Amino acid sequence: MNDKLMQSQKRLHDSLFELYMQDGLELYLAGTRGLKRELIIQLETSALSPEKGEIIHYYAVNRWDEEDEFDEWAKPLVALSAEAERILGVTNGQLAHCRSTDSVSFDFFNFIKF
Numbered sequence: 001m002n003d004k005l006m007q008s009q010k011r012l013h014d015s016l017f018e019l020y021m022q023d024g025l026e027l028y029l030a031g032t033r034g035l036k037r038e039l040i041i042q043l044e045t046s047a048l049s050p051e052k053g054e055i056i057h058y059y060a061v062n063r064w065d066e067e068d069e070f071d072e073w074a075k076p077l078v079a080l081s082a083e084a085e086r087i088l089g090v091t092n093g094q095l096a097h098c099r100s101t102d103s104v105s106f107d108f109f110n111f112i113k114f
Contacts, residue, residue, distance in 0.1 A: 036064045039112060044088060046076040054078075054101050057088075058108040070111040074104040 041060045047053025056076050062068035073090065075098040085091050098104070 037068070038063045041112070046078065046080055047084060048081075048087070053084075055105065056080075056095065056098075056101065057090075058104055060108070060112055070108055072104050072108070073098045074101040075099065076101065 039060045040063055042057070043055050043059070044057035045053035046056045054074075054076055056074045058070060058072050058074065060070045073095060075095050079092045080088070080090075080095070
């Protein structure tokens with residue numbers, strides 16, 4: 001085997017061992033998500049003002065890992081007005097098949113606390 005390649009492999013091995021010895025195992029096991037996580041969060045409500053509606057769309061994505069994403073709509077307790085349907089681009093019929101706001105929000109908060 002080429003001497004340069006052997007030296008490079010030894011340096012890599014030594015670096016990984018040093019990371020492990022400095023409690024880097026948790027970081028290694030977390031993968032790229034453990035290295036950097038900055039979430040972009042978007043929430044949409046069922047009414048034209050937050051005071052009158054509830055959150056029905058929960059969205060978050062890690063700006064460093066697009067596979068680290070949460071995107072789910074929830075069924076509101078009160079049906080959307082025609083104006084809200086037009087603005088949101090979603091209908092009451094589409095939301096009828098979604099999980100409850102309580103269920104979705106529970107999963108969303110677990111996702112963002114990682």
